[in-house]
Amino acid sequence: MKRRSLLAVGFAAVLAFGAAAPAARAANDKVVIGVMNDMSSVYSYLGGMGSVAAAKMAVHDFGGKVLGKPIEVIYADHQNKPDVGAAIAQKWFDQDGVDAIVDLPTSSVAIAVQQVAKERGKVTLISNGGSSELTGKYCSPTGVHWTYDTYALAHVTGKAIVQQGGKSWFFITADYAFGHQLRDDTSAVVKAAGGQVLGSVNVPLNNADFSSFLLQAQQSKAQVIGLANAGGDTVNSIKQAAEFGIVKGGQRLAGLLVFIADVNALGLQTAQGLMLTEAYYWDQNAQTRAFAKRFEAAYDGKVPTSGQAGVYGAVMHYLKAMAAAKTEDGVKVVAEMRKLPINDFMTHNGKVRIDGRVIRDMYLFQVKSPQESKYPYDYYKQLAVIPGDQAFRPLSESECPLVTH
């Protein structure tokens, strides 16, 4: 019985911790792109298999071959755990011949994986990961931060709200690297614009009930409650804020990172009026709609998130740079990526800066009311276009060691 019990426990452990998706055995006869993200938990809808589909679309559009070698896309679930992500990255680089890792939501994991890649001269193309430190303290000569970052979110959404008179803020902060960064970046914007930060509460990741924290925010009497969190945490806090009459009581919610799937989960009735910053919205113009249509056909009829759209753009630019540089060497390919301008359906005249930051326009949107929405996923109206050099952190403020001041 004892031995059987032990076996059973072992089996349970395997079930609980899961196994990484199998990766290809590699010699250097192909170019391998590894999509690593959350495939099974809170952030899987932002990237997940959708990012794999986007990467494969880019490879297909590029022609399936670069430098005469076939391009392969593999994927794994990092379970939002930095140790899991770093271990997969090591195996991918050292044994499986992976050349670049793409997507990397959950900043703590992205930071860990970017470090592993940097040590080996391999490439990271971060789309869903958010912390601005990825191109700050933790920047890498082979790291490219593609879609958005906490600095841009803070600056675009934060500034717009302060300008409309939201001077005093209270933060509900997700208690990990991304949340802290988003809170600190936004606080800096608020203070620079003459506002003040009355308080902040750190909430463990994946918290279901926010009523206690909302009550603290209510009692702070701040004009604006800044939600420095993401995914399900943001949805639950907005939903419960409506329930607790926060907005009716005269306070304002600032969702600092809100994705289209979050708005869908909230329903327009609850989400209407919310301001948010995105790098891509499917219904902006003919090009964005065309991409969305192709993506929907490739991925279960789902609307692409900005993170998934970013994966497509990053992979495409990476492959173009590799073809131009005529080498797989990570440092050289990324150097080439910095030289080439970025032009695709979501980025116009974008560029990769020395610190790895992609400079592109960001968009300030407002969520439509149920009456304004005419067809499925008709959710946003565009309020402003913020040029990349205003949205992202200027190099003069960068802590990145690659930047020479």
Next chain:
Amino acid sequence: MLGWLHIAVPPAPALFGQLLIGLINGAFYAMLSLGLAVIFGLLNIINFAHGAQYMLGAFCAYLVLNYLGIGYWPSLLIAPIVVGAFGMLLERFFIRWIYRLDHLYGLLLTFGMALIIQGVFRQYYGSAGQPYSIPDLLAGGQDLGFMFLPNYRAWVIAASSVCCFGTWFVIERTRLGAYLRAATENPTLVQAFGINVPRMVTLTYGFGVALAALAGVLAAPIYQVSPLMGSNLIIVVFAVVVIGGMGSILGAIVGGFALGIIEGLTKVFYPEASSTAIFVIMVVVLLVKPAGLFGRTV
């Protein structure tokens, strides 16, 4: 960084608000741990699928609303019946075979079921939440002076208290409850009195599952309806059951409410630890009273 650290004692009215919120969360814990305690106490099965069954309850409400146009109130009845019936099928075809084996097998079987159920829903609906709104009748709230109490939360406390008391009463104070308890002690003897023990066991499991589904429907309007909504909660609820005493109905109810309040207070004084506090308490309770607060030592 230190600038963010402000541990201050909130004024009394603020504290009342936090206590009340703790009580509301406790109501959820109590309902979920109650179902677990009933299943463990009477069937000796550690039902790891409880979180998934809670999720099924919420999804059932969401699905009948979107495909059949059936609203919240009928869902309170429909979801527990549908999900409870599904639970009974699981019991009849799978769980039944492992009653005589070590607890570990039940745990593994139900855990596996939970993963499968969650996986299927994740495949179809993704991990993003689905919208479900508060019924019109319960929209809005009351200003209590020290806090704004949403009507829906008041309803949650009321509904959960009624369920908890009702279950306790049936199991501890009625003839049916006496049969059930006797059947766990000595099934052969009870069967000899002409009572269909296997059917009773199936119904009991179905009832425990129905309680989870009901909690799921109650949760749908305030938490997001998502395939993973139960997977985090279930661990906390297990801790509640262990603290209350495995299989003790009263322990599950009292433990649920008490830990809701303690967790609520942690959210004010040391929010970073709010997801850990319950487990610290569990460790302390296990060291001091290994059978749990209300558990009978075997």
